[in-house]
Amino acid sequence: MAGGNQSSGAFGFGLADDILRAVRAAMDWKSLRSITRDFSDEIRSRHFALITHEDLRAPRAGTVDLRDYAEGAERRIIGEGRYRRDPIMRSCLFADSAFLWSELRDIITLDHRDRIVLELGRREGLNEGITVPCGKLGYSLGSCTFAGFRSQRMAQLALAPAQMFGIFAFQRARRLAGPQLVGPLPRLAPRHHDCVVLAGHGLRNKLIAARLDLSEDTVESYLRDARKLFGARDRTELVAAALLAGEITLDELRRR
Numbered sequence: 001m002a003g004g005n006q007s008s009g010a011f012g013f014g015l016a017d018d019i020l021r022a023v024r025a026a027m028d029w030k031s032l033r034s035i036t037r038d039f040s041d042e043i044r045s046r047h048f049a050l051i052t053h054e055d056l057r058a059p060r061a062g063t064v065d066l067r068d069y070a071e072g073a074e075r076r077i078i079g080e081g082r083y084r085r086d087p088i089m090r091s092c093l094f095a096d097s098a099f100l101w102s103e104l105r106d107i108i109t110l111d112h113r114d115r116i117v118l119e120l121g122r123r124e125g126l127n128e129g130i131t132v133p134c135g136k137l138g139y140s141l142g143s144c145t146f147a148g149f150r151s152q153r154m155a156q157l158a159l160a161p162a163q164m165f166g167i168f169a170f171q172r173a174r175r176l177a178g179p180q181l182v183g184p185l186p187r188l189a190p191r192h193h194d195c196v197v198l199a200g201h202g203l204r205n206k207l208i209a210a211r212l213d214l215s216e217d218t219v220e221s222y223l224r225d226a227r228k229l230f231g232a233r234d235r236t237e238l239v240a241a242a243l244l245a246g247e248i249t250l251d252e253l254r255r256r
Helices: 017-024 031-040 072-077 087-092 101-105 110-122 154-179 192-201 205-212 216-230 235-244 250-254
Strands: 047-052 064-070 128-135 144-148
Touching: 017 031, 017 154, 031 047, 031 154, 047 154, 047 216, 072 110, 072 235, 087 110, 087 128, 087 235, 101 110, 101 128, 101 154, 101 235, 110 144, 128 154, 192 205, 192 216, 192 235, 192 250, 205 216, 216 235, 235 250
Parallel strands: none
Antiparallel strands: 047 064, 047 144, 128 144
16 A cells, blocks of 8 residues: 555556555455555545445455444444445445446435435544445345545545445455355345335325335335334335345336
């Protein structure tokens, strides 16, 4: 890693190969944390997090959990198990590359609870960030995040280096974590599946019932069963959980 006297536009990385060689040198979690901290400092980011999007209060084999993050955000997302409700993590389901937090409104629809979460984050110094979605077939979705930039311009300059570092670092983290033990997927019955998809379109129970020729009570019952199956608190969490589990697809949510 280059020293701190590099210009803010260079970050000490001339080529993606520089990042790859630095990350591959990490033979354990301590060294990967040190390299990630160095990179975070280079791009003038206060915090970082490499995590898989699952309940980290009871981590499974193969879980990635490497973070130096704001205490309040950790408590909400990890301690209270609200990772599926978090707007940054939800955006990872729809983004195909690194994104700025200031672009969230272009990726997902933000509701009042999302706006509250983002405001709480800003009060903790998480005013702007970069998140890199990290997916691999057969593995839980994950992400690499750098947050707490002093300005949006500084984050914009760091976007490409963060994308490169995030992909390589998360790949290394998965290897350090070892094989992931994935249990059987929850299975939604066909009508439950249809209700979840239409809820993901933003339809209320009355419209879902009309589309599927069901009663409103039946729709509510199906959605309640689905929430229970995934341990989801509300519709937003339910749709995110079903996507993460592979029970519904992005194509189904885009289809009208």
